[in-house]
Amino acid sequence: MSNLIDTLLNVMVFAFIGLLIWLYFKSRPSEPND
Amino acid sequence: MFKNPLLAVALLITGAISVWGIIDTVSLSATANYLVGIEFTSRAWFIMLTVSFLLITSIFLAVSRYGRVKLGRDDDEPEFSTVSWLSMLFAAGMGVGLLYWGTAEPLTHYLTIAEFADARTAASKALSITNFHWGLHAWAIYALTGLVIAYFGFRLECPSLVSAPIIKVFGENRITGSVGWLCDLLAIVAIAIGLGGSVAMGVFQVKEGIDALFGLQNTGMVMVFGIFIVLCASYILPLTVDLGRGMAILSNAAMLIAGGLMIYVLLFGPTHFIMGGIVQAIGDYFAKVLPHGFQTYSFMDEHIQQWFQSWTLTYMVWWLAWAPFVGVFIARISKGRTIREFILGVILVPTVFSILWFGVFGSVGFHGALKLGLPLLDIVRDNVSGVTFFVLEQLPLSKLTVAAVVIAAFLFIVTSVVSAAFVLGMFSTGGDLNPSTKIKLSWGAILGALGLVMILSGSIDAIKSIIALGALPFVFIVLLLVVCLLKMLKAEKVDVS
Numbered sequence: 001m002s003n004l005i006d007t008l009l010n011v012m013v014f015a016f017i018g019l020l021i022w023l024y025f026k027s028r029p030s031e032p033n034d
Numbered sequence: 035m036f037k038n039p040l041l042a043v044a045l046l047i048t049g050a051i052s053v054w055g056i057i058d059t060v061s062l063s064a065t066a067n068y069l070v071g072i073e074f075t076s077r078a079w080f081i082m083l084t085v086s087f088l089l090i091t092s093i094f095l096a097v098s099r100y101g102r103v104k105l106g107r108d109d110d111e112p113e114f115s116t117v118s119w120l121s122m123l124f125a126a127g128m129g130v131g132l133l134y135w136g137t138a139e140p141l142t143h144y145l146t147i148a149e150f151a152d153a154r155t156a157a158s159k160a161l162s163i164t165n166f167h168w169g170l171h172a173w174a175i176y177a178l179t180g181l182v183i184a185y186f187g188f189r190l191e192c193p194s195l196v197s198a199p200i201i202k203v204f205g206e207n208r209i210t211g212s213v214g215w216l217c218d219l220l221a222i223v224a225i226a227i228g229l230g231g232s233v234a235m236g237v238f239q240v241k242e243g244i245d246a247l248f249g250l251q252n253t254g255m256v257m258v259f260g261i262f263i264v265l266c267a268s269y270i271l272p273l274t275v276d277l278g279r280g281m282a283i284l285s286n287a288a289m290l291i292a293g294g295l296m297i298y299v300l301l302f303g304p305t306h307f308i309m310g311g312i313v314q315a316i317g318d319y320f321a322k323v324l325p326h327g328f329q330t331y332s333f334m335d336e337h338i339q340q341w342f343q344s345w346t347l348t349y350m351v352w353w354l355a356w357a358p359f360v361g362v363f364i365a366r367i368s369k370g371r372t373i374r375e376f377i378l379g380v381i382l383v384p385t386v387f388s389i390l391w392f393g394v395f396g397s398v399g400f401h402g403a404l405k406l407g408l409p410l411l412d413i414v415r416d417n418v419s420g421v422t423f424f425v426l427e428q429l430p431l432s433k434l435t436v437a438a439v440v441i442a443a444f445l446f447i448v449t450s451v452v453s454a455a456f457v458l459g460m461f462s463t464g465g466d467l468n469p470s471t472k473i474k475l476s477w478g479a480i481l482g483a484l485g486l487v488m489i490l491s492g493s494i495d496a497i498k499s500i501i502a503l504g505a506l507p508f509v510f511i512v513l514l515l516v517v518c519l520l521k522m523l524k525a526e527k528v529d530v531s
Contacts, residue, residue, distance in 0.1 A: 002072075009076040016510060020517050028203060028521065 040215060041462040041473065044222040048480045051227070055487025055500075062487065063496035066503045073506055074343040078330050084509050085350050086327035089174035091516060092377050095181070100523045101374030105181075105365075106188040112370035122367050123383045130236040130446040132168075132388070133292060133439055136395030138421040140164045141403065141414045146341050157400045161311065162318040164396060166326050167349040168388040169319060170381055175353045175512065177380040179361035181373065182515045188369045190522070193465030196221040196358055196511065199518035217514070220507045221358040222461050226477070227504030228355035229454045230484025231497045236447035237261050237489055238419040243440035246423040247433060258489060265447060266482045272452045273474045288445035291438050296394050302429050303398040307405070311397030315389055348498045354512060355505030362457050398425055451481050 055062040074081075095101060104110060112119065143160035151159065182199055192198035197214025204210045241257050244250065250257070300308055331342040368376050402408040402425065413424050426435040455477040459469025462477075488497045 005072060006076045009073070010080075013077060013080045016513075020513055023204070023514075024517050024521060028205070028525075 038463060040218055040222075040464075044219055044226075044458075044462050045476060045480060047219075047223055048226045048484065052480065052483035052487055055490060056483070059487065059490040059496075063491045063499065066496070066499040070499045070502045070506070071343070074347050074502075077509075078343070078347055079332075081347055081350055081509055082328060082330055084513060085171045085175060086324070088178050088512065088516070089171050089324075089327060089381075091520075092174045092177050092181075092381060095523075096374045096377040100526065101372060101377075103185075103373045103523065103526055104189065104370065105184040105368055105373065105376060106370045110188070110370040112368075114367060119367060119371070120379060120383050123364060123379055129450065130232055130239065130443050132391050133422060133443050133446070134235050134239050134419070135164075136391060136422055137399035137410075137425050138414055138418045139167070140392060140396035141399050141410060141421065142418070143345070144400070144403075145411060145414065146338075149337075153404055157404065158314060158318060161315045161392060161396045161400075162322065162326075163346075164392045165315055165319040165389050166323065167346065168392065169385045170323055171327055171350070172353045173381045173384050175350075175357050176360045176364065177377050178516055178519070179357035179512060180364040180368070180380060181376060182519045183358075183361050184365035184368050184376065185373075185519060185522070187365060194362055194365070194467075195461060195465045196515070198465070199515055199522075203518040203521050213514075217511050218461055220511060222458055224355040224505045224508050225359045225454060225458055225461075226480055226484055228352065228359070228501050229450060229481050230488050231352075231501040232450060233265070233447055233481065233485030234488030234491075234497055235419075236443050237265060237485070239422070239443045240265075240440050240447075242417070242419040242423055243436055243443065246420070246427065247436050247440065262482075262486065262489060265444070265451075265485075268444075269448050269451045269455075269478060270475070272448070273455055273478045274471050284445050285449040288442045288449065291442040291445075295435060295438055295442070296391055298435060299398055299426075299429065300394050303394070304401045304405075307401045308394050308397040311400065312390060312393030315393045315396075319389060344495060344498065348502050351502045351505040351509065352498070354508040355501055357508065357512060358461070359454055359457050362460070363453065395422070395425070402428060451478065454481060 051062070114122065140157075140160045143163050144156050147156040147159050147163075150156075183194055186192040186199045186202060187194050190202060192202050195214075196217045200214045200217065201210050237258055240261050241253070244257065244261070245253055329346075331338050334342075364380055368380075371379070399410055399421070403410040406428075408424075408428065410421065410424065413421055422439060423436050426432050426439065429435065455474045456469065458477040458481075459473040460466060463469050463473060488500065491497060491500065
């Protein structure tokens with residue numbers, strides 16, 4: 001059980017880091033897409 | 035008041051935590067311990083990686099072309115002279131924590147390290163770890179949070195809210211609105227709980243000081259509650275009237291007392307030993323500061339892992355809990371500064387002061403324990419709040435210095451609570467720079483109630499766990515804010531000529 005919680009907590013962190021990287025490179029709403 | 039859902043929910047959550055803690059302190063402490071234990075075990079690597087990332091990002095921003103960007107319009111000039119700006123940063127770095135832990139923290143680490151190393155190595159290592167906890171990494175957390183608030187507030191003219199950068203960068207829609215709202219809420223909860231912990235620590239310290247001053251013994255919780263009531267009465271008045279200037283005077287007075295105390299201990303204590311300790315601490319600290327930020331003690335035994343969680347990790351999330359509060363303060367005084375000036379000032383000045391402070395109080399503690407054979411290590415084990423006073427009692431004019439610590443600790447708590455009630459009022463009313471007296475008093479009451487919860491928990495470890503629990507979400511929020519900042523800076527047209 002504790003291993004499952006550990007895995008879930010870390011997967012959330014990996015997903016969050018992925019989200020941050022995506023947000024950083026995503027164009028801003030007011031920016032042109034190119 | 036309840037037409038504002040953020041304010042209502044924030045008061046409800048913090049009020050519920052206060053009521054839970056007052057009714058059943060043991061279960062609140064146990065729950066906080068359990069949850070923080072799980073979080074720290076699973077995400078220690080992430081917390082350390084985050085604080086190191088924040089420091090490295092700060093250094094990058096300071097030395098890169100973005101360092102030229104002004105926190106304000108391009109023609110804005112700094113509001114304060116460099117000297118008074120630096121002295122205000124220096125004041126932000128001071129607080130009841132330094133008075134409390136000055137000697138106690140290095141000696142506590144010494145007790146752990148001495149199990150593995152000889153006495154002299156352990157003392158040097160203990161001082162170096164203490165400096166790590168209070169040094170560049172801590173101030174990088176404050177610097178980047180303050181930088182985000184200042185950049186978006188002064189240059190892009192957004193309200194001083196945690197949610198403002200998110201909405202500015204990603205546009206106003208249902209998702210950013212909800213995420214921003216949640217971030218504002220979590221920032222409020224983190225500040226309120228963090229401040230509650232400082233209130234409790236300050237009350238414990240003032241109680242030990244009064245006991246030492248008047249030779250009282252076994253005053254126990256009666257004295258603690260007496261001090262707590264006087265403290266609450268002391269901050270109600272400043273919350274009802276606009277005492278902006280008065281609070282600055284009180285805060286400066288506390289800072290001068292603390293600074294004077296440090297110089298006094300340096301001169302009247304074992305000066306050559308202290309200076310040797312400071313110089314060695316500077317070398318040890320700066321030689322290892324970056325690798326130390328990546329140290330997770332993963333390959334060490336359970337005992338060291340526990341120590342790492344209850345000290346290093348707790349400190350790092352504690353700084354995160356305070357970041358929106360201190361960030362707002364340092365942002366407000368930094369309009370017109372460049373990013374380079376801002377980062378170098380915010381990170382270096384308080385770090386240098388902390389190294390000097392722990393160098394003085396830590397070295398005088400080690401001198402007493404290792405050279406004079408004083409029972410300081412026993413006092414650290416039995417009554418950590420009394421360590422500073424025991425050290426001062428070994429020096430001349432101890433009544434005066436003990437009274438100075440009591441007064442400074444009291445002033446630090448009063449000014450912190452008043453400032454925090456203002457920042458909480460501002461955050462919970464959509465960035466209103468003049469929150470109503472009713473709202474400030476509501477926050478003052480919640481801060482008092484949270485302080486009472488921490489006092490009832492009766493142990494510094496329980497206080498640390500409760501604070502860590504409130505602050506943990508802020509690890510994620512700070513990173514999101516930094517992404518917002520970096521994204522906007524990318525769009526800046528920086529003149530490199």
